[in-house]
Each structure stands twice: as C-alpha cells, then as structure tokens.
Amino acid sequence: MSTSLAEKIKAIIRMNGPITVTDYFALCLADPEFGYYKTRDPFGHCGDFITAPEVSQLFGEMIGVFFVHAWQKHLMPRRAVCIAEIGPGRGTMMADILRVISKLAPDLYNLADVHLVETSPTLTGIQAETLVAHREKVHWHLSFDDIPDGFLLLVGNEFFDAVPIRQFVKTASGFRERLVGLDDNDELTFAVGVTGVDPSLLPSGHRHQPAGSVVELAPARSAIMQAIADGLFNSGGTALFLDYGYTQPGFGDTLQAVLKHTYDPPLAHPGEADLTSHVDFAALAEVAKARSVHVNGLMTQGDFLLRLGIAERARAGRRKSAPPSNVW
Ligand code: SAH
Numbered sequence: 007m008s009t010s011l012a013e014k015i016k017a018i019i020r021m022n023g024p025i026t027v028t029d030y031f032a033l034c035l036a037d038p039e040f041g042y043y044k045t046r047d048p049f050g051h052c053g054d055f056i057t058a059p060e061v062s063q064l065f066g067e068m069i070g071v072f073f074v075h076a077w078q079k080h081l082m083p084r085r086a087v088c089i090a091e092i093g094p095g096r097g098t099m100m101a102d103i104l105r106v107i108s109k110l111a112p113d114l115y116n117l118a119d120v121h122l123v124e125t126s127p128t129l130t131g132i133q134a135e136t137l138v139a140h141r142e143k144v145h146w147h148l149s150f151d152d153i154p155d156g157f158l159l160l161v162g163n164e165f166f167d168a169v170p171i172r173q174f175v176k177t178a179s180g181f182r183e184r185l186v187g188l189d190d191n192d193e194l195t196f197a198v199g200v201t202g203v204d205p206s207l208l209p210s211g212h213r214h215q216p217a218g219s220v221v222e223l224a225p226a227r228s229a230i231m232q233a234i235a236d237g238l239f240n241s242g243g244t245a246l247f248l249d250y251g252y253t254q255p256g257f258g259d260t261l262q263a264v265l266k267h268t269y270d271p272p273l274a275h276p277g278e279a280d281l282t283s284h285v286d287f288a289a290l291a292e293v294a295k296a297r298s299v300h301v302n303g304l305m306t307q308g309d310f311l312l313r314l315g316i317a318e319r320a321r322a323g324r325r326k327s328a329p330p331s332n333v334w
Contacts, residue, residue, distance in 0.1 A: 011277030066102025093165030158243030251285030
C-alpha cells in the first residue's frame with residue numbers, strides 16, 4: 007500500500023512511464039486517497055493559504071451587491087433563481103453574499119435556492135456549518151452540470167486556478183507536452199514527451215519563442231466554462247470569476263505550489279501543497295462568446311471592488327462604529 011501521494015505517483019510512473027503535467031496536477035488535488043482538496047481544510051493562518059473572503063467580509067458582501075445589481079439589470083425575473091458558487095472553500099463568501107441579499111433584496115432571497123459545486127467532502131462539511139442559517143436553501147453538486155435550470159447568479163473565486171492545465175515546452179521539433187518522470191535518484195522531475203499541439207491553439211509569436219519556453223493550455227477549464235455558458239445561454243443570468251491570471255494569451259510557466267504560506271517547488275510535496283496555475287481569462291471569454299454569451303469585460307479585482315463602492319462601504323462601516331456586518 008502507498009504511504010504517500012509521492013510514492014503512489016512514483017509507482018504509477020515506474021509502471022506506465024512519465025505522466026502529463028495535467029495528470030500530475032489532477033492527482034495532487036483530487037486523488038481520492040491523498041488529493042490536497044480531498045483530505046484537508048487548506049485555508050487560514052494554520053493552513054497553507056488565505057483567500058480574500060477569509061480576509062474580509064466586505065469582499066463577499068460586495069459580490070452580494072453585484073448579484074443584486076445583476077438581478078435588477080435583468081428586470082428582476084420572478085422565476086426560479088439559482089444563486090450558485092463553484093469552489094466555495096469554507097462557505098464564508100456565500101454566507102456574506104446571502105446576508106447582503108437578504109437585507110438589500112428580500113424578494114430575491116426568497117425566490118432563490120443556493121447551489122454549491124464542490125468536490126471536497128471535507129469542505130462540503132465545513133460549508134454546511136458555515137451556512138447553517140440558510141440550510142433549507144442550500145444544495146451541493148459535484149459538477150456544474152447538475153445545477154437545475156433557473157436564472158443563474160454564479161460566482162467562482164480562486165476556482166479556475168485549481169483546475170489542471172496542460173503544459174507544452176518548445177523544443178527543436180516544436181512544442182511538446184511537458185511530463186513528470188523520475189530522475190536517476192528516483193525523484194520526481196520534469197521531462198518532455200513526444201505529443202505535439204495543434205499550432206492554431208498556440209499564442210501568436212510561438213514560432214519565435216526560444217527553446218525551453220512554456221505554453222499552457224487548459225481544456226478542462228474550457229469544458230467547465232462551456233457548461234456554464236450553456237447554462238447562461240439557456241436560462242439567463244450572470245457569472246463572475248475572480249482569480250490570478252492574465253488577460254492576453256502568452257508564454258510562461260505559471261505552475262506554482264504553496265505550502266504553509268510559502269512557495270514550494272511544484273514537484274516537492276505532491277498532495278501536501280496547494281497547486282495552482284494562472285488563469286487565461288481571454289480563453290475563458292472566447293468560450294463564452296462562442297456560445298453567444300455577452301462578456302462584460304475583464305478588469306482587476308481592485309477596480310471591480312472600487313467601482314462597486316467598497317471604499318464607501320468600508321467608511322460607512324467605520325462611521326457606524328459597529329461590526330461591519332451591521333452596515334447593510
Ligand atoms: N472560493 C474559495 C475557495 C478557493 S480554493 C475561497 O475563495 O476561499 C478552490 C476551491 O475549489 C475549493 O473549495 C476546492 O475544493 C474547489 N474545487 C477544486 N476543484 C474543483 C472542481 N473540479 N469542482 C468543484 N470544486 C472544486
């Protein structure tokens with residue numbers, strides 16, 4: 007029996023040869039026995055990393071304001087509404103969102119059901135505790151496809167960066183898939199395989215990239231975005247994604263591991279460190295546009311929050327000298 011994910015991955019490589027980066031990424035996060043998100047609650051000072059909703063409740067509250075605006079802009083449809091989140095972590099952001107919606111737009115709150123897409127049993131349990139006040143409304147799903155039809159208000163914060171990518175490395179014979187194999191000391195190491203990539207999928211300028219440069223493609227992210235775009239096209243609604251990423255396709259290795267709030271080499275602690283890579287927002291926008299879903303735009307998180315009025319909200323909270331949860 008394996009004693010750790012590193013041992014399990016090494017055994018797979020010994021048996022079948024090197025695995026792709028995307029398989030390594032998927033095993034690290036989602037291996038049923040040792041996968042990072044399958045086994046732990048990674049958030050907070052005692053965990054590995056901290057996310058915006060865990061830092062300040064204002065973050066989730068502003069998303070609640072955004073959802074109320076979006077519902078109003080769609081002329082307040084009276085049919086079933088799905089307030090949904092994909093990758094909800096500890097459920098903190100959804101609790102902040104629902105508190106604001108119930109105060110600012112009780113009609114929307116009453117109409118809505120809450121749908122959480124989560125693959126981690128550990129985090130599902132924590133979300134149920136965090137959202138106990140709304141338990142009649144909350145439903146969990148393993149995949150976005152399982153969310154029922156209804157006007158959709160969807161958010162994902164630091165979700166897409168946790169969905170595995172493929173990497174290709176420039177070699178003398180073009181871009182080839184990056185693999186994870188074993189070195190002479192039986193340690194995990196990066197290698198380059200023989201699988202190529204359709205040049206039409208590469209960013210412009212790929213012919214002039216130096217040997218060793220890396221390009222990342224994320225078909226698994228596109229597939230999820232496709233399902234979301236189908237939902238928006240069929241049922242109407244708005245989706246908002248916040249993540250580390252870039253707005254123009256480019257070159258570079260963005261695979262990164264974080265362990266106890268410190269960057270860690272991505273192959274050093276499989277299953278023990280969080281593994282992410284930056285999100286190609288332009289690629290996600292293309293998927294949505296191809297399904298005739300309007301893309302409102304791409305902007306920095308700071309601009310988004312400022313335009314929603316976070317500075318005014320923070321000041322109002324301080325003036326009332328009350329806990330910010332009483333602001334709304
Ligand atoms: N949004 C939260 C958590 C971000 S971490 C926050 O900002 O604090 C990534 C989240 O996505 C975790 O909840 C993880 O369990 C979940 N996740 C990872 N892969 C997933 C998948 N394929 N489908 C649904 N959820 C996934």
